[in-house]
Amino acid sequence: MESFFYGYWWLIFPIMFFAFGAFDRWLAYKRSQERLNLVREFTSQGKDPPPELMRAIHDEEALDDPDSAYGRYDRYGRRYRRHYWRMGPYWAWRTAIITGSVAAGFWFASEYADFPGVDGPFRLVAVIMTCVAVGHAIAAIFSTIFRAR
Numbered sequence: 001m002e003s004f005f006y007g008y009w010w011l012i013f014p015i016m017f018f019a020f021g022a023f024d025r026w027l028a029y030k031r032s033q034e035r036l037n038l039v040r041e042f043t044s045q046g047k048d049p050p051p052e053l054m055r056a057i058h059d060e061e062a063l064d065d066p067d068s069a070y071g072r073y074d075r076y077g078r079r080y081r082r083h084y085w086r087m088g089p090y091w092a093w094r095t096a097i098i099t100g101s102v103a104a105g106f107w108f109a110s111e112y113a114d115f116p117g118v119d120g121p122f123r124l125v126a127v128i129m130t131c132v133a134v135g136h137a138i139a140a141i142f143s144t145i146f147r148a149r
Contacts, residue, residue: 010121032057089147092140099136103129 035057042049106126110119 007117007121010125089140089144092136092143096133096136096140099129100133103133 035053038053039049039057042053103126106122106129110122110126113119113122
């Protein structure tokens with residue numbers, strides 16, 4: 001059993017990614033449930049809910065509805081407009097070069113590592129990082145060719 005944990009230590013990262021994602025979804029569910037309970041309280045008392053609360057509920061529903069006017073990707077569009085300067089070809093090529101360098105480092109480590117038993121995991125990470133680097137290089141090529149005017 002001990003060799004299993006030494007051989008697959010890297011699985012902790014995707015497992016924690018899924019755990020944190022599930023926790024985030026649970027928190028979003030609780031937040032929407034609390035907002036709806038607050039609206040129920042206001043309506044049971046015969047009062048109108050505050051417009052800020054209704055706007056927050058409407059915005060939350062619009063983000064969850066992919067067929068709405070803004071859809072799920074509106075927040076990503078806002079983020080894109082806010083960080084537009086980071087989306088240029090320079091940053092795409094920079095990311096491609098950095099991920100390619102990390103992939104090359106893992107390829108080098110998988111070939112010349114002095115520790116026994118690390119060549120397999122290093123090679124796996126090198127293959128994954130190579131795929132990521134190729135994807136970033138393709139994105140950099142497209143961002144250079146189809147530059148925003």
